Amino acid sequence: MVPKQYLAVVSPLLLLSLAAFSSGFLLKESKEPKQAWGYVPVRxxxxxxxxxxxxxxxxxNFTELPLILWLxxxxxxxxxxxxNFEExxxxxxxxxxxxxxxxxxASVLFIDNPVGTGYSYANDSSAYATDLCMVTSDMMVVLRKFFSSRTEFQKIPFYIFSESYGGKMAAAIALELHKAVQAETIKCRFLGVALGDSWISPLDSVLxxxxxLYSTSYLDDKGLKEVTGAAKxxxxAMNNKEYKLATLLWSKAEDIIEENTNGVNFYNILTPETSSLISVTSELTPFLKLFQRHVQYQNKDKLSDLMNGPIRKKLKIIPDRVKWxxxxxDxxxxxxEDFxxxxxxxxxxxxxxxxxxxxxxxxxxxxVSTIGQEAWVRKLKWPKLxxxxxxxxxxxxxxxxxxxTAAFVKSYDNLAFYWILKAGHMVPADQGDMALKMVRMVTRQDH
Structure with a gap:
């Protein structure tokens, strides 16, 4: 169990300084915004x-602005x-x-999700989430605790913003939260969800x-044929409901892309520094390859040193056995099976x-290419499509x-689509000004 003091630890307005961190990270003296952090035992x-x-x-005042959950x-x-620190x-x-x-x-709430991510932790292997249902159930526990203990946010407009696989989780969490609000088991003003470069339809992305890549001159006719064959x-496998096999084949398709494109960056095709780690060796299992391509790069050394050093010291509540x-x-x-x-x-x-x-x-x-996103949107059964x-x-x-021109937008009733130009997978990191403008538009502060 988590000690009670972990459940709601609030920092006052803090002044960060070199002395506070004593680890070589430099910060101009400035007052941090008001913050709070803590742990919630979900199981x-x-x-x-x-x-x-x-x-x-x-x-x-913060009460005049919305609250955003980032996934x-x-x-x-x-x-x-x-x-938090990269976007x-x-x-x-x-x-x-x-x-x-x-x-x-907006006020911003970060949650390390699913269990085992970042500072969140599992005490044994049976605690890891294995599907979207389990992820959603855990998040409902956190949100119920958050809104019941921080009542100042119950009447503030609340939105969920997400990125990549976080979008897939955000959709499921948003639907369950909507039901909870209707049933009055969670008190909050939930007003919408934003799905950024989201893994809503993996197959449409793969296809x-x-x-x-062909339209952007990263593949020739032969390369296009190979990548298309891998996608088929x-x-x-998906048509046969062989989901784990589909995930393994996904890894092989990415190998074929790397070979044909000389290691194109999966997250921004115009960025020379590859995020996909083309140095991954062939001896690794497909799942470990996928992990290194799509998760481990976000735990890069500099950020890992920051989170396991100065930030850990600041937070004061991370258990000794937990490494960010x-x-x-795992x-x-x-x-x-869920990918x-x-x-x-x-x-x-x-x-x-x-x-x-x-x-x-x-x-x-x-x-998660834009044409893949457009493809799944066309499959919606929504009557107003x-x-x-x-x-x-x-x-x-x-x-x-x-x-x-920084972007295009189309909207009707309760669906909107933003095409963000000159941005890759991490939109706020690549086009910060446009991302901030979009946030204001989505949360009805700028039209």
């Missing part, structure tokens, strides 16, 4: 870590680490203030890889329940001072 052998930042806007992907990637939190990985932090527009094998990211591989492999299953029907259920759904995607993402499809998209600009 007898598993606990999840959360970290809340109150909105930091000089013109508005990272993987599964096994840490929102408290990667999402949307108040400080970057060098502990310098981030100009485009989302705290300007798009060949055409996308995955399709056949130490259980990530999280990933335990979800192997290739789609969640299109869950999005349909959200739309039918009149929950606001936003889809956003980076133009330069390969692993035709009206949505008939809408003309609108050009967006990151700020009023530029005439360069």
């Amino acid at each position: 007898s052998n598993a606990s999840m870590f959360w970290w809340l930042y109150y909105a930091d806007n000089p013109a508005k 990272q992907g993987g599964p096994g990637a840490s929102g408290c680490g990667y999402g 949307i939190g108040p400080l970057d990985a060098d502990l310098k203030p981030r100009r485009t932090t989302w705290l300007q527009a 798009s890889w060949g055409p996308y 094998k995955i399709l056949n 990211g130490g259980q990530a591989q 999280v990933f492999t335990h979800m192997a 290739m299953k789609h969640a299109i029907d869950i999005v349909d259920d959200l739309l039918e329940a009149n929950v606001n759904v936003t889809v956003y995607n980076g133009q330069l993402d390969l692993i 035709k009206q949505f499809s008939d809408q003309k998209w609108q050009a967006l600009y990151a700020c009023s001072k530029t005439e360069e």
